[in-house]
Amino acid sequence: MSEAKSYSLIDIKDFDKVQSVVKKYSLLDSNWPVVYFLRNRTNGYVGETANVISRLKNHGNHVMKKDLKAITIILSDRFNKSATLDLEAQLIRYLQADGKFTLLNALPGQTRHNYFQKKELYEKIFEDIWQEFREKKIAKKTINQITNSNLFKYSPYKELTETQLQAISEILDFLLDDSLKVMVIEGGAGTGKSVISSYLFKLLNSDLTEYEEEDLSEEFVNVLEKVRRLKERRTINSKALAISMTSFRTTMGKVFSTVPGLNKEMVISLSNLGDLSYDLIVVDEAHRLKQRKNLAYHKNFDEPAKKLNLDPATTNEMEWVLLRSKKAVFFYDQFQSIRPTDIDDELFISLKGKPETKVFHLKEQLRSEGGTAFSEFLGNMFSKQLRLNEKFILPKGSGFEFLYFDSLKEMRERILDKDHEIGLSRLIAGFSWNWKTKKKGATETFDIEIDGIQLKWNSDKPDWINYKESNSEVGSIHKTQGYDLNYCGIIFGKEIDYDWGAKKFIINKKEYKDVNGKKGVKSDEHLLNYLLNIYKTSILRGIKGCYVFAVNPGMKQFLKAHVISFNL
Structure with a gap:
């Protein structure tokens, strides 16, 4: 040399x-x-x-x-x-x-x-x-x-964790078992569900002669043997990845288009199921499957339902998947359901209890560098299971940041600095400001004003996270759910507060501007659960850190009680 x-x-x-x-x-x-x-x-x-x-x-x-x-x-x-x-x-x-x-x-x-x-x-x-x-x-x-690219984050070319590889193995067992019709894989935000989906599709479309088994782990060799058996049976020929959210569906379609053996036509909208059937349908973000309640656009829901001879008023997209597939896999997290248009958790509880259903759990936090301990801390924080002033202790040697800001100006400046430094750092807010700038012919130049800081909601781009101007805007849950960010700055809006006397979260429905997010909600408790899900899900977008700021006084004090302050 x-x-x-x-x-x-x-x-x-x-x-x-x-x-x-x-x-x-x-x-x-x-x-x-x-x-x-x-x-x-x-x-x-x-x-x-x-x-x-x-x-x-x-x-x-x-x-x-x-x-x-x-x-x-x-x-x-x-x-x-x-x-x-x-x-x-x-x-x-x-x-x-x-x-x-x-x-x-x-x-x-x-x-x-x-x-x-x-x-x-x-x-x-x-x-x-x-x-x-x-x-x-x-x-x-x-x-x-x-x-920072989506092609890297959601690529199947990953070395899976032991739990992810076990999930793949369990899915293959499910596909080989003729007595099973449905598999539900439960996992919170950041547990690697989307990577498992893309990995599964690539694995089922790979040339298995490429592998030299002496170099592989015993677990992966066992996975390859199951794939060989499945290919010999030829029971899974047609397959689709179904995603309800338009933006994330577009992203996964782009990922599939770059992988030999896969193509973007494999990534479908649920509305496609009015015309097409598959041997296998994998549903990513299954908590966002729709029901008719409060849908703004009925046509895209009603027409597929009628083609399936179902009553649009009573059916839901889960039912469509079950009708149009021989085998179905649902990746699901009940704590990421954020609107009454999302199908009821009771349907998944019922589905999991059926003899033809297999259930698997993902618990390891893979997105956030705060790890599983951070996601568990958040769960305890929002369920009020923490002692007063109990704060998140960073893993030893970790550079992960979970910080409270008293000043939106300072939080925004830090997000912009992080975006300049490593990219993919964005502001996200609760939906407590009207989207005035969206209206055709609108003369308004901003939607959100806090302490003299004027900001616009996210532009209506399919891949807003990677849009070059997005670091100067504020993302809603509808543009950010499913995506990874390096750093996120979360604005707790006017719609949520904390009552220290009653020791509970409270909501102000007048300040919650997502009309389809509150109309027809069963109770204030259900609406509060949606709001807490939105904030927990948003916080877990951040890989390297998350910053939080609140508008209402009670919420400010609650966050200060459990999150290390930036200026300390």
């Missing part, structure tokens, strides 16, 4: 033709582990091997890879088998999300290798490799740009 770069840990060699590697490979140790990237102008393939000559000969006989002529080989005197497997998986994730090449890889196997100096040394090696890939025009985007 005499030609190593100045940082000495890695050596990257480029060849225009694969055949040149065989001729010139005397320069390299052919028994030393390497990582390589094969490509032509549009497609690519990432691999690792300890015998690159033999591996490239095999690729030359592969119907799709034989057209990949150029190759980049990555070597290091620090490499071992575990390191190259880890680097291979990491390059697959980042190159797929970078988007310059369409990767022909199957999903990275779940290897779970831990090795000496994994974090200290090999993370720096990856940064050096990626920088050189950009200099060589192999990659376009920075690591930070990719990490």
Whole structure:
């Protein structure tokens, strides 16, 4: 490795033709582990091997890879088998999300290798490799740009946690069991439900001959065996990912369009079920399935219902899924139901109790760097199970931030600073201000005014989170649910307060401006549950931190009692 770069840990060699590697490979140790990237102008393939000559000969006989002529080989005197497997998986994730090449890889196997100096040394090696890939025009985007992108966050090219992989295994058992019709997977915000969905679809559409089982964990080998059995049975041919929320459905469609074997037509609206049936329907964000109550647009609900010979006044989208699928998987969280148009929790309670239904629980918090302890703290905080002045204790060594702000001006400035620093940092508010700027011909320039700060609600963009002007606006729950943010600043609006004498949350219905969010609600208690769900869900958008501010005095005092103040 005499030609190593100045940082000495890695050596990257480029060849225009694969055949040149065989001729010139005397320069390299052919028994030393390497990582390589094969490509032509549009497609690519990432691999690792300890015998690159033999591996490239095999690729030359592969119907799709034989057209990949150029190759980049990555070597290091620090490499071992575990390191190259880890680097291979990491390059697959980042190159797929970078988007310059369409990767022909199957999903990275779940290897779970831990090795000496994994974090200290090999993370720096990856940064050096990626920088050189950009200099060589192999990659376009920075690591930070990719990490913030939806294509990265919801990509199936992930190494799953043990619980997520167990969920995949349980879903496959469900698909293989003819006595079962429905599976309900329960998990709170940030427990990795959407990644499991995309991973499942890619796994069911992968070439299983790509895997070398000696490099894989026993759990993943068992998963592959179940997929093989399912493919042999040929019972799951047509499948769809159904998402009720338009914005998030658009996002997942874009993700699917970048993954070989998947396409955006697999991601459907529930209204499609008036015309189409599937062997398998997976419903993400199932807590947002609709019923007719208070729907603003009846046509999109009534027409599919009538095609299914159902009464629009009494049916719901869960019923449509059950009618139009041989097998159905619902990813569900009762604490993310935010409107009376969302179907009643009682329907899921009934569904879970049926003999043809299987239930699985996800509890591990994967989005927030505050971890499961933070999500549990929030649950206790909003259910009033905390002692007075009991605050969230940060995990040791964590940079996670959960801070209370007395000043909206200061909170907004901090969000803007974080957005400038690492991106994806947004303000979110409770719906206690009218959306005046939305009206056609509106002359108003702002919707929200607090302490002299004037702000607009989110613009009506399908992918508002990534819209370039969104850091100057305020997102509602309807634009942010389902998405990840690095930092979020939550404004508790005029519609919610805390009564210290009665020791309870109180609502002011006149100040809650989401008309379809309160009309027809059974009771004030039900409305309060929707509001608390909105705020808990919004807080858990933040990966690296969340800031909170309240308009009403009682709510200010409640937050100060349980959240560390910014100015301390």
